[in-house]
Amino acid sequence: xxxxxxxxxxxxxQEGDSAVIKCTYSDSASNYFPWYKQELGKGPQLIIxxxxxxxxxxxxxxxxxxxxxAKHFSLHITETQPEDSAxxxxxxxxxxxxxxxxxxxxxxxLVSP
Amino acid sequence: xxxxxxxxxxxxxxxxxxxxxxxxxISGHRSVSWYQQTPGQGLQxxxxxxxxxxxxxxxxxxxFSGRQFSNSRSEMNVSTLELGDSALYLCASxxxxxxTGELFFGEGSRxxxx
Numbered sequence: 001x002x003x004x005x006x007x008x009x010x011x012x013x014q015e016g017d018s019a020v021i022k023c024t025y026s027d028s029a030s031n032y033f034p035w036y037k038q039e040l041g042k043g044p045q046l047i048i049x050x051x052x053x054x055x056x057x058x059x060x061x062x063x064x065x066x067x068x069x070a071k072h073f074s075l076h077i078t079e080t081q082p083e084d085s086a087x088x089x090x091x092x093x094x095x096x097x098x099x100x101x102x103x104x105x106x107x108x109x110l111v112s113p
Numbered sequence: 114x115x116x117x118x119x120x121x122x123x124x125x126x127x128x129x130x131x132x133x134x135x136x137x138x139i140s141g142h143r144s145v146s147w148y149q150q151t152p153g154q155g156l157q158x159x160x161x162x163x164x165x166x167x168x169x170x171x172x173x174x175x176x177f178s179g180r181q182f183s184n185s186r187s188e189m190n191v192s193t194l195e196l197g198d199s200a201l202y203l204c205a206s207x208x209x210x211x212x213t214g215e216l217f218f219g220e221g222s223r224x225x226x227x
Contacts, residue, residue: 032214043117043203043218044156089156099146099207099216100169103156 002027004092006104013080014112021107023090024072030092033066033073034101038087047088048075080111115139117219119204125225131192134222138185138206144168145187146216147179150201159202162187163209191224199226 003026013019025033031052036044050057050064050073057064061080066073077084087108091101118137126132138145146169147159158171162181179189185206191198201223205216 034214034216036218041220043205043220044216045218046215049214091156093214099144099161099205099209099214100158100171101156101216102158105155 002030002092002102004090004102004104006090006107008107009105010108010110012110012112015080015082017080017111019075019077019080019084019109019111021075021088021090021109022072023074023092023104024070025092025102026071027092027094027102028071029094030102032093033064034091035064035075036089036091036103038089038106040086044089077109080109082111082113085109085111117204117206117217119202119219119222121222122220123223123225125227126194127227128194128196130194131190132194132224133188133190134202134204134224136187136189136204136206136219138187138204139217142206142208142217143185144207144209145181145185146205146207147187147189148203148205148218149173150203150221151199156203159189194226196226199224 005024034049037047038044063076087106090104120135144163146161161169165181176192181187201221203221205218
């Protein structure tokens with residue numbers, strides 16, 4: 001079945017630094033790749049997503065890149081702030097079933113002031 | 114606009130019992146999905162309902178079931194609880210057919226099985 005690997009499991013950076021989280025998926029039919037942020041005691045929240053017909057997408061300090069040939073995608077956060085500290089999950093799904101997401105194992109990001 | 118509401122937020126059960134969790138989606142959202150979150154297995158898809166019909170199902174035993182009502186509210190049930198069922202159960206709603214795949218998650222129901 002579909003599998004999504006995510007690295008690293010933990011990431012500590014200084015405020016203002018950049019953070020990069022990488023994911024690899026196995027199902028070549030996957031064409032939707034969202035990233036979710038989960039804060040303590042809350043449900044995951046979508047922060048950015050990308051579809052397979054796009055190679056890169058940016059939203060202010062956040063960007064996602066997709067390499068379909070290598071089947072991997074990455075989240076880039078620039079100018080990190082303490083409020084970026086959370087657990088980040090990548091996910092993948094086939095186009096017809098956006099709601100059935102296969103999640104990566106998560107990355108705990110800690111941004112120190 | 115109210116978010117996804119899940120009840121109860123916390124509950125404790127013993128092995129062999131059953132449990133029912135409830136989810137009220139965002140107004141206008143007709144798709145409701147359920148996920149199980151555990152430290153060991155992460156976030157795993159349970160099932161998805163749309164217009165009272167199960168559209169997708171994950172790889173969970175038949176002890177896990179769900180349903181959706183005509184007002185889009187959903188419930189999931191776990192029968193014959195096992196220790197390994199202890200988890201955070203997350204419900205998510207979404208607009209279907211709007212070109213967006215965004216899932217809006219509730220805060221979850223944390224189930225502890227003793």
